[in-house]
Amino acid sequence: MTIFQLASLLILTLLLIVTIFQVVKGRLRPVSAFPWSVLWVAAAVGIAYPELSAEIARAIGIRRGADLVLYSSVIAAFIVSFIFYLRIRRVEEQITRLVRQIALAGPDTGKTLPTHRATGNDQA
Amino acid sequence: MIRVGLRWIGHSPGIGIPVLAEWDSCLSTILEDSDQFGQAVGVRLDEYRARTLVIVPAYNEGSRLGTVLEQLKRSYENVVVVDDGSSDETGIVARRAGAVLIRHLINRGQGASLQTGLEFGLLGPYEYFVTFDADGQHRVTDIDRLLMAAREKDVDVVLGSRFLERGAEVPALRMITLKSAVVFTRAVSGLDVTDAHNGLRLLTRKAAGSIELRHDRMAHASELIDQIRIHGLSYVEVPVRISYSEYSRGKGQSNLAALNILFDYLIGRWFR
Numbered sequence: 001m002t003i004f005q006l007a008s009l010l011i012l013t014l015l016l017i018v019t020i021f022q023v024v025k026g027r028l029r030p031v032s033a034f035p036w037s038v039l040w041v042a043a044a045v046g047i048a049y050p051e052l053s054a055e056i057a058r059a060i061g062i063r064r065g066a067d068l069v070l071y072s073s074v075i076a077a078f079i080v081s082f083i084f085y086l087r088i089r090r091v092e093e094q095i096t097r098l099v100r101q102i103a104l105a106g107p108d109t110g111k112t113l114p115t116h117r118a119t120g121n122d123q124a
Numbered sequence: 125m126i127r128v129g130l131r132w133i134g135h136s137p138g139i140g141i142p143v144l145a146e147w148d149s150c151l152s153t154i155l156e157d158s159d160q161f162g163q164a165v166g167v168r169l170d171e172y173r174a175r176t177l178v179i180v181p182a183y184n185e186g187s188r189l190g191t192v193l194e195q196l197k198r199s200y201e202n203v204v205v206v207d208d209g210s211s212d213e214t215g216i217v218a219r220r221a222g223a224v225l226i227r228h229l230i231n232r233g234q235g236a237s238l239q240t241g242l243e244f245g246l247l248g249p250y251e252y253f254v255t256f257d258a259d260g261q262h263r264v265t266d267i268d269r270l271l272m273a274a275r276e277k278d279v280d281v282v283l284g285s286r287f288l289e290r291g292a293e294v295p296a297l298r299m300i301t302l303k304s305a306v307v308f309t310r311a312v313s314g315l316d317v318t319d320a321h322n323g324l325r326l327l328t329r330k331a332a333g334s335i336e337l338r339h340d341r342m343a344h345a346s347e348l349i350d351q352i353r354i355h356g357l358s359y360v361e362v363p364v365r366i367s368y369s370e371y372s373r374g375k376g377q378s379n380l381a382a383l384n385i386l387f388d389y390l391i392g393r394w395f396r
Binding site: 099 | 226236
């Protein structure tokens with residue numbers, strides 16, 4: 001086993017342990033922990049058995065195992081960015097609601113300007 | 125003053141009784157000054173004005189806002205300025221002009237400001253809500269047009285359009301972008317509007333209550349059109365004039381920014 005493989009596997013094992021620990025501690029929900037755990041394990045397997053990625057790659061028509069890893073990573077990165085984009089939009093909306101609440105709690109709210117004359121005759 | 129209702133009677137300058145569809149062109153050709161108009165026809169325009177709230181979203185408009193408010197206040201007493209986190213004297217100018225001031229602590233965008241203005245207005249006794257730009261692009265007399273159209277045609281929403289009148293002077297590139305926006309808006313929302321991004325609009329209390337603008341920035345214009353359709357609100361378009369001064373030309377939506385708005389708007393529709 002190469003040094004790279006050893007070091008990576010060590011780090012990934014650590015990450016897996018930390019992830020599980022966070023769930024146990026209640027800081028991370030199982031639903032969120034699951035995809036990350038899958039990622040750590042998949043990365044570990046891919047590094048421990050490099051021929052595996054080569055086989056999968058050839059099976060789906062990509063030339064090299066490394067290419068497969070690269071393409072998958074890029075797609076995953078796009079997806080994650082998009083999810084964050086949506087989340088930021090939601091946060092922006094929440095901020096606006098907050099700012100609006102504060103604004104409407106200001107001194108001028110509820111001020112009816114003097115010229116509204118209720119004529120009592122709304123037929124016009 | 126004798127009330128003669130909303131129809132032209134014979135004594136007005138040589139017009140007779142126009143067909144409803146010609147109403148708008150009559151308004152524009154006869155009289156520029158609304159006070160004169162009100163007196164000539166005996167319509168109680170000032171009554172409708174008293175029940176109208178003009179919402180002016182403003183972000184760093186500074187002293188320009190003062191001029192705009194001054195003109196507004198001559199005809200419309202109920203004006204609320206939504207100061208969208210300005211860092212200049214916008215808020216002070218608004219107060220000095222006698223408008224109600226609602227202040228966003230942080231800049232949230234024109235859409236957010238309009239929604240805040242509407243929510244403020246719904247707390248009060250107003251029946252009509254008019255959105256009006258702070259940079260002097262709009263004419264106060266056009267508000268009268270919107271009001272009269274709302275009364276005459278009994279609709280929930282009146283939209284100003286700069287393309288309904290002959291000879292609208294719009295810078296060429298801007299025209300292309302705007303027309304594309306119109307085509308897009310029509311295709312996506314299914315409503316037949318001629319001017320998709322006009323800041324001059326009137327909403328009745330019913331419309332204001334049903335609509336909720338969730339797009340903070342410029343995509344709110346398309347969102348508004350959408351909501352008109354979703355809530356089944358009746359609407360009509362009225363020709364208005366936009367003045368493109370040196371200043372407002374520099375400040376307006378860049379044509380590239382329009383693409384950004386488009387993206388934002390589509391995401392909002394599909395992923396909310």
